Amino acid sequence: xxxxxLSYAVVALIVMTGGVSAQQSADPQVTQGEETDSENLLERFxxxxxxxxxxxxxxxYRTTCQACHMEDGEGSAGAGAHxxxxxNPKMNSKHFVAGVILIGYHGMxxxxxxxxxxxxxxxxxxxxxRFGNDYPDPIAPEQVEAxxxxxxxx
Amino acid sequence: xxxxxxxxxxxxxxxxxxxVAGAAAMYQAMTSLGFAAESGYSGEPDLQGPRGxxxxxxxxxxxxxxxxxxxxxxxxxAVKILEYQDRIGGxxxxxxxxxxxxxxxxxxxxxxFEGDGYLNPGPWRLPxxxxxxxxxxxxxxxxxxxxxxxxxxxxxxxxxxxxxxPQRVGHVEKDMRGHVSELLAKSxxxxxxxETVSVEDREKLLEGLKExxxxxxxxxxxxxxxxxxxxxxxxxxGGGLMPDKKPSQPIDLSPLLHSGLxxxxxNFHDYLFEPPMFEPVGGMDRISDAFAREVADVIQLNxxxxxxxxxxxxVTVSYEDGGRGGTVHQETADWCICTIPLSVLVQxxxxxxxxxxxxxxxxxxxxxxxxxxEFRRRFWEQDDWIMGGISYTDLPLVQIAYxxxxxxxxxxxxxxxxxxxxxxxxxxxxxxxxxxxxxxIDAALALGRRIHxxxxxxxxxGTSWVWHRVDWSLxxxxxxxxxxxDAHYKTLCExxxxxxxxxxxxxxxxxxxxxxxxxxLDAIRRLDERENA
Numbered sequence: 015x016x017x018x019x020l021s022y023a024v025v026a027l028i029v030m031t032g033g034v035s036a037q038q039s040a041d042p043q044v045t046q047g048e049e050t051d052s053e054n055l056l057e058r059f060x061x062x063x064x065x066x067x068x069x070x071x072x073x074x075y076r077t078t079c080q081a082c083h084m085e086d087g088e089g090s091a092g093a094g095a096h097x098x099x100x101x102n103p104k105m106n107s108k109h110f111v112a113g114v115i116l117i118g119y120h121g122m123x124x125x126x127x128x129x130x131x132x133x134x135x136x137x138x139x140x141x142x143x144r145f146g147n148d149y150p151d152p153i154a155p156e157q158v159e160a161x162x163x164x165x166x167x168x
Numbered sequence: 169x170x171x172x173x174x175x176x177x178x179x180x181x182x183x184x185x186x187x188v189a190g191a192a193a194m195y196q197a198m199t200s201l202g203f204a205a206e207s208g209y210s211g212e213p214d215l216q217g218p219r220g221x222x223x224x225x226x227x228x229x230x231x232x233x234x235x236x237x238x239x240x241x242x243x244x245x246a247v248k249i250l251e252y253q254d255r256i257g258g259x260x261x262x263x264x265x266x267x268x269x270x271x272x273x274x275x276x277x278x279x280x281f282e283g284d285g286y287l288n289p290g291p292w293r294l295p296x297x298x299x300x301x302x303x304x305x306x307x308x309x310x311x312x313x314x315x316x317x318x319x320x321x322x323x324x325x326x327x328x329x330x331x332x333x334p335q336r337v338g339h340v341e342k343d344m345r346g347h348v349s350e351l352l353a354k355s356x357x358x359x360x361x362x363e364t365v366s367v368e369d370r371e372k373l374l375e376g377l378k379e380x381x382x383x384x385x386x387x388x389x390x391x392x393x394x395x396x397x398x399x400x401x402x403x404x405x406g407g408g409l410m411p412d413k414k415p416s417q418p419i420d421l422s423p424l425l426h427s428g429l430x431x432x433x434x435n436f437h438d439y440l441f442e443p444p445m446f447e448p449v450g451g452m453d454r455i456s457d458a459f460a461r462e463v464a465d466v467i468q469l470n471x472x473x474x475x476x477x478x479x480x481x482x483v484t485v486s487y488e489d490g491g492r493g494g495t496v497h498q499e500t501a502d503w504c505i506c507t508i509p510l511s512v513l514v515q516x517x518x519x520x521x522x523x524x525x526x527x528x529x530x531x532x533x534x535x536x537x538x539x540x541x542e543f544r545r546r547f548w549e550q551d552d553w554i555m556g557g558i559s560y561t562d563l564p565l566v567q568i569a570y571x572x573x574x575x576x577x578x579x580x581x582x583x584x585x586x587x588x589x590x591x592x593x594x595x596x597x598x599x600x601x602x603x604x605x606x607x608x609i610d611a612a613l614a615l616g617r618r619i620h621x622x623x624x625x626x627x628x629x630g631t632s633w634v635w636h637r638v639d640w641s642l643x644x645x646x647x648x649x650x651x652x653x654d655a656h657y658k659t660l661c662e663x664x665x666x667x668x669x670x671x672x673x674x675x676x677x678x679x680x681x682x683x684x685x686x687x688x689l690d691a692i693r694r695l696d697e698r699e700n701a
Binding site for chain 2: 051052055056058059060062063064065066076077078079080081082084085090091092093094095096118120121122123124127128
């Protein structure tokens with residue numbers, strides 16, 4: 015928790031500096047720094063509207079899964095809960111994890127239409143080797159393809 | 169048409185037809201998802217009332233739960249509502265200056281708007297055919313104002329077309345109409361359509377196309393004073409010795425087609441968005457407040473439901489007082505109406521048929537988000553002559569909605585600066601949902617300044633909402649598909665012994681207030697019938 019709030023403080027600081035520079039300073043270096051910050055942030059978005067264009071597991075996690083499972087994979091609970099990916103025995107099955115990413119689970123939407131087999135494999139392998147997980151058996155894109163529903167053209 | 173051998177516009181015409189077919193297919197898809205459905209409201213419910221003392225326990229103090237409580241009590245039932253939050257209204261809410269909300273993950277959303285602007289994170293506009301909503305607003309005294317959905321002065325924007333310069337909605341619409349009219353007239357004049365259009369019809373069509381598309385005497389869509397009267401002026405007609413008027417120049421067909429701006433125009437096409445639309449004066453929560461005035465005395469806040477148990481005669485609901493981990497209490501009643509979103513309900517212990525349990529587990533919840541930004545002045549009105557309405561863009565912010573109140577006033581005003589839902593099939597809402605509240609504001613500023621450069625100097629503060637980070641809904645609304653409806657919808661809506669579900673997820677108008685109203689009305693009608701069977 016400490017780490018998390020610390021990283022937010024850093025983000026907030028960068029943003030505050032950027033905001034001041036936009037209003038008060040035409041100093042090219044400061045402006046450039048600000049643009050780099052917002053560019054990093056904007057890289058979170060896919061370059062296409064209908065499919066994710068990121069290919070690495072981490073980049074895909076940061077642009078989708080993180081919304082609910084949070085930065086550290088801990089999930090979150092209140093009235094209802096987004097389950098943690100850390101210390102979760104369901105992560106034991108790579109087929110289960112990839113299947114959930116493809117077709118969803120309970121309230122969670124599936125991503126089969128927006129991610130390729132390679133991307134689903136990358137995210138699956140990422141979450142099964144992070145957040146304290148250390149599963150030794152990665153899933154291959156061909157194994158993801160086999161999990162797709164029959165009418166799924168992707 | 170596809171057989172017509174004319175050049176070089178044939179390829180372009182085919183592309184246009186393809187796009188029309190695409191729009192029709194999209195509309196069809198939206199209908200089957202329930203997004204374009206007509207309301208089935210037929211007036212206030214005619215309930216018989218209970219045969220003796222009957223108690224109905226309602227779970228959730230959103231509009232569905234409160235409407236059910238309001239009508240059932242009027243009919244003579246004893247009612248009580250259990251609500252998880254420390255506020256009423258559910259997803260029908262409004263953020264104003266001073267509001268704070270801690271979303272999942274512990275991030276705090278702040279709203280420090282200094283003026284009277286606000287952000288409606290959920291519902292924000294009402295189609296006039298959503299009759300149940302309008303009728304209850306009339307009965308409960310909720311004043312309405314027009315909501316401008318389509319403003320011809322608002323922008324359509326593509327980052328990769330026209331040098332990133334936004335184009336006016338009215339210009340794109342009139343130019344497409346003019347170009348299509350010219351092509352159709354050309355085709356008619358060449359005799360390409362002689363087999364399908366009679367000679368008399370052809371003359372009528374040509375006459376109409378000339379007027380509709382503002383074509384010249386040779387049936388061409390060209391700049392003219394006549395077109396200025398329809399499309400607007402580069403130099404507007406003035407007074408005294410001001411410069412002579414000059415008509416505006418149409419955009420050519422091919423760049424228009426390739427810009428994607430024609431597609432953006434389809435955002436205004438659905439029956440749901442037909443003008444005029446309306447909104448409650450002062451914020452969408454005026455509707456939930458109106459219901460709360462009627463039923464607040466039967467609402468218990470801070471009650472987290474954990475179990476719904478039932479038998480043939482009664483239902484017993486266990487809840488934690490004060491939220492997760494609180495002291496467990498129980499309430500017993502003759503009937504239970506549960507409006508808890510399925511995404512949350514699936515995680516609770518519920519006594520019901522296996523089929524209903526499968527239905528509860530089957531429906532994914534849509535991603536949706538909004539960002540609201542407050543600015544020092546209404547530059548969109550003062551500089552760009554955009555008075556209300558919505559601009560669309562292919563940037564990840566998708567749309568910018570301008571306030572439809574406080575026109576021309578000095579002082580701060582709030583834009584709905586970014587909004588999308590996953591139903592549109594875009595990736596962006598997922599990515600916005602991964603951001604911290606501050607990052608969402610930064611992204612909305614970094615993107616929006618490409619359409620309104622005034623952002624750089626006029627920004628004051630921002631706020632946002634991410635529906636997947638709301639612990640009491642875990643998403644925005646039930647995202648049904650045809651297959652899911654076929655398999656589960658009826659089961660989901662049926663009365664299971666003493667329990668019936670209600671809310672937008674139990675309707676053919678998901679995500680809309682009307683859906684939750686109609687669902688609640690139908691649930692209490694059937695409950696009352698069962699009571700009196």
